[in-house]
Amino acid sequence: MNSRPAINDLIRRSFPYPAVLSLLILIVFSSTSFAQYGLQFASRDADPEKRTSLNITPDKPFCVSQKLDLSFELSFTPGITDNFGYAFRLVNDKKQNLDMLYDEAKKSFTIVFGDAYTNISVPMLYNDVVNRWVKFHLSLDLTHQTISLYCDDKLVQSSNISFKENCFNLYFGATTHSYFKSSDVIPMRLRNVALNVDEKEKAFWPLNESSGNQALDSISGKKATVQNEHWLRPKHSNWQLRTNRTIKSWVSAGFDPVHELVYITGQDTIYIYSAKTAALTAVPLSAKHDLLPGSQTIFNPFNNHLYNFYPDEHDIAAYDAQAQHWEKNFNAAPLTAYWQVNKFFSRPDSSLYFMAGYGQLRYKNLVQRYHLATKKWDTVKTAGEHFNPRYLCALGTTPNGDTAYILGGYGSKDGDQLLNPQFYYDLTMYDVKTSTFKKIYTLKEPAEPFVFSNSMVIDKDGKHYYALINPKDQRNTQLQLIKGSLEKPEYELIGSSFPFTFVDVKSAANVYYCDASKVMLAVTLFTDKDANVTDVKVYSINFPPSGIVTPEVAAPVNTSKKYVFALAAIILAAIAFVVYKTGLFRRKLTTQAAGEKTTPAEMAAAPLTATTNPAAIAPGPPPAIPVITNEYEDITSEQQNRAGVHIYLFGNFEVAASNGENITRLFTPLLKELFLLLCIHSLKYNKGVSPEKLIETLWSTKDTKDAINNRSVNIAKLKSILEKIEDCTLQKEFGNWKLTFDRDKLYIDLDHFLQLFAERTLDNKSLNELIAIVQRGPFLPQTSYQWADSFKSEISSLTIDALLKYCQYLSLPDNAERVINICNAIFAFDELNENALQLKCKSLVSLGRHTLAKEAFEKFASKYKEIYAEDYETNYTKMIS
Structure with missing residues (x-):
């Protein structure tokens, strides 16, 4: 277990390229974080010229002979309830339009053709769409002039249409077409836009970009253009500074979770920050309120009142919002003995509780209570396990405030600051009803110690928490969000870190969750006692923040080892960058490609670190890099020439049934993902997928009953489709759903790929079969599933290597055509592979095709500059020499 601030400091002192360092850290710590992505559309919250448009066809329209299938996922933007506008407009040169819009009056999505409503309408309230991704699939049959709409894989309705032109332009959000121009936009979020034309996958835009005004199609590289872009991906990984204000005097803050308001209390003004509008409003007080250092502000969600209290004097004041004043003022008092006190309201007994804290050389562990009805203070006599005196701990409660969780802190066994103070990493539960402390667990002590911000967010599932951490011994430091388990001693760092000025008796930090707006807020305070002012900053990050590792992505690991590995990855990446910038990599590349051949023995000596199929997972030495014979054979294989029953996962996804019929169309987006999830886990791990993990991966946003029902229905649908494929079944095995099939009757290219790499070596015949597989294209290029990312990367690395x-073992010019074909296959996996470029250019030159070689080089250099924003350093002459 380690803290990211410590890691950042270590690397920052050692690495001379800060910009690249930031990118490397982001990549390493966010490698599993991209479930949250998409494009958010500015709508009525922006001026008409600043509203968002996604133009799928900026260069030219796409043409359809018989059938068009358009699918996408849509969600309403949280906090905006007026949702009238267009989702998309499909238009042709005959000035005909097919639109999908949301009718606010009827609370439904509606399909419009021309200037008339069709009979297709999907009633959906705001709450049905705001908290989840709704999958829409539009099927346009030009042969029969009909259109059908599917919502969450269920047919809604079909309708007749009459298109006179079969080439279309497609716009989402604001329409920029000269004839159909419109700025009426649904305040929505969009992702996974897929186009199938005449039963073939044409394009897929995940919309997983982080910046820029273009979206890339992962199948053919087509670029859609975006105006007024608002990408979701960085909003889930980077904290954004929303407001920064310097306020006179001591300041404290409280949070209203219902209305999502942060109250920042000053002596003459209350500032109110709204998470829904991101606006800060100043409300002047009708009478000055003296805020003593150490006083605290807290909002009671059970009676909707704001309170300010001073724990030393057992004094509390309620705020009168109508009169704009506090009901009482505090008298001057000695320096507080309760810095950083933790507090919460409990609904069962209508009381304010506070505990922990520090002052006058003592750490505190008393539990004190103020009863609102009787206006009496008392000290609670607690039972259960001993709660060591401490401060700088985080506290969060259950929704009713009947249970509090206290995490970590800094203190000592008997409270004396002089007697062996230490960091605490225990999670303790306090039961209000029984006044009992119970320790749940203790986290493993980190290599670099840290303390916690004052508050903690308990997730809706009641099994996880979110808290902020920072080093205790640094003034100018960083706050880092963590997510941990309330049941097991596990946590992970999520999101970016952000600045924090920390002095324990001058600073405060809190984290809050806004359920309606789906954001987390962090409020930091730092008081300059000499100037008598407090700097207040409010940060936000979209919820859920990125970096969450789901069971489908990676199994739980020891936290300390996890970040040691991450640190090692950063250092290795940094070294690689330095080598690259100094030209060592290019010199090595040029030398080897210029004529130094690697012998079979040298190849066999190199380790292969990728995981292969189950047959290769047994204990023993790792497989070797393929040993290649010196024989030449044409790229042919029985798999490439095979007709009939097959499932292709490389290139365009394709399934052919036993009768030779192409049944790919039967796989809706959801059924396709379900099938791929089961297929990959059955082939690679030989164990299938548990019912629980199916729900976690595909239906995590639904409640348990609906999720189980969806799973059952879609498993049944998938079984029905698989009945069309001979000897391919889906069945339960040791509690997991697993795909089984007869290799003699069904060919699956992924299965054959894994078999090839399960062997200790790849001979010439195996290489021919590998080339035949990958010439169809990369593995699942049209998909963007978080759970499949690491496996896709593994396949790419295995193939390219x-x-x-x-x-390297093929001589030129005898094998030039063969090398060119192989290099083209490599480019499908890695379009900026320098080894492949050099091999291809040299092969073309050896055949006398100098113009083609130069064009290949210039295309590569152009793409390189587009991606890296710098010129490709190796020139053409050096490349082919």
């Missing part, structure tokens, strides 16, 4: 090793 094997093919490059093979090319």
Whole structure:
């Protein structure tokens, strides 16, 4: 277990390229974080010229002969309830339009053709769409002039249409077409836009970009253009500074979770920050309120009142919002003995509780209570396990405030600051009804110690928490969000860190969750006692913040090891960058490609670190890099020439049934993802997927009953489709759903791929079969599933390494055509692979195709500059020499 501030400091002192360092850290710590992505559309919250438009066809329209299938996922933007506007407009040169819009009056999505409503309408309230991704699928049959709409994989309705032109432009949000121009936009979020034309997958835009005004199609590289873009991905990974204000005197803050308001109390003004509008409003007080250092502000969600209290004097004041004043003022008092006190309201006994804190050389563990009805203070006699005196701990409660969780802190066994103070990493539960402390667990002590901000957010599931941490011994430091378990001693760092000025008796930090707006807020305070002012900053990050590792992505690991590995990855990446910038990599590349051949023995000595299929997972030495024979064979294989029953996952997804019929169309987006999830886990791990993990991956936003029902219905649908494929079944095995099939009757390219790499070596025949597989295209290029990312990367690495090793053994010009074909296959996996570029250019030159070689180089250099914003350093002459 380690803290990211410590990691950042260590690397920052050692690495001379801060910009690259930031990118490397983001990549390493966010490698599993991209479930939250998409494009958010500015709508009525922005001026008409600043509203968002996604133009799928900026260059030219796409044409359809018979059938068009358009699918996408949509969600309403939280906090905006007026949702009238267009989702998309499909238009042709005959001035015909097919639109999907949301009718606010009827609370429904409606399909419009021309200037008339069709009979297709999907009633959906704001709350049905704001908290989840709704999957829409529009099927346009030009042969029969009909249109059908599916919502969450269920047919809504079909309707007749009459298109006179079969080439279309497609716009989401604001329409920029000269004839159909419109700024009426649904305040929505959009992702996973897929186009199938005439039963073939044409394009897929995940909309997983982080910046820029273009969206890339992952199938063919087409670029859609975006105006007034608001990408979701960085909003889930980076904290954004929303407001920064310097306020006179001591200041404290409280949070209203119902209305999502942060109250920042000053001596003559209350500032109110709204998470829904991101606006800060100043409300002047009708009478000055003296805020003593150490006083605290807290909002009671059970009676909707704001309170300010001073724990030393057992004094509390309620705020009168109508009169704009506090009901009482505090008298001057000695320096507080309760810095950083933790507090909460409990609904069962209508009381304010506070505990922990520090002052006058003593750490505190008393539990004190103020009863609102009787206006009496008392000290609670507690039972259960001993709660060591401490401060700088985080506290969060259950929704009713009947249970409090206290995490970590800094203190000592008997409270004396001089007697062995130490960091605490225990999670303790306090039961209000029984006044009992119970320790749940203790986190493993980190390499670099840290303390916690004052508050903690308990997740809706009641199993996880969110808290902010920072080093105790640094003034100018960073706050870092963590997510942990309330049941097991596990946590992970999520999101970016952000600045924090920390002095324990001058600073405060709190984290809050806004359920309606789906954001988390962090409020930091720092008081300059000499100037008598407090700096107040409010940060936000979209919820859920990125970096959450789900069971489908990675199994739980020891936290300390996890970040040691991450640190090692950063250092290795940094070294690679330095080597690259100094030209060592290019010199090595040029030397080897210019004529230094790798022998079969040298290839066999190199380790292969990727995981292969179950047959290769047994204990023993890792497989070797392929040993290539010196024989030449044409790229042919029985798999490439195979007709009939097959499932292709490389290139366009394709399924052919036993009768030779292409049944790919039967797989809706959801059924396709379900099938791929089961297929990959059955082939690679030989164990299938548990029912629980199916729900976690595909239906995590639904309640348990609906999720189980959805799983059952879609499993049944998938079984029905698989009945069309001979000897391919879906069945329960040891509690998991698993795909089984007969290799003699069904060919699955992924299965054959894994078999090839399960062997200790790849001979010439195996390489021919590998090339035949990958010439169809990359593995699942049209998908953007978080759970599949690491496996797709593994397949790419295996393929590229094997093919490059093979090319090194082929002489030019005898094998030039073969090398060119292989390099083209490599580019499908990695379009900026320098080894493949050099091999391809040299092969073309050896055949006398100098113009083609120069064009290939210039295309590569152009793409390189587009992606890295710098010129490709190696020139053409050096490349082919």
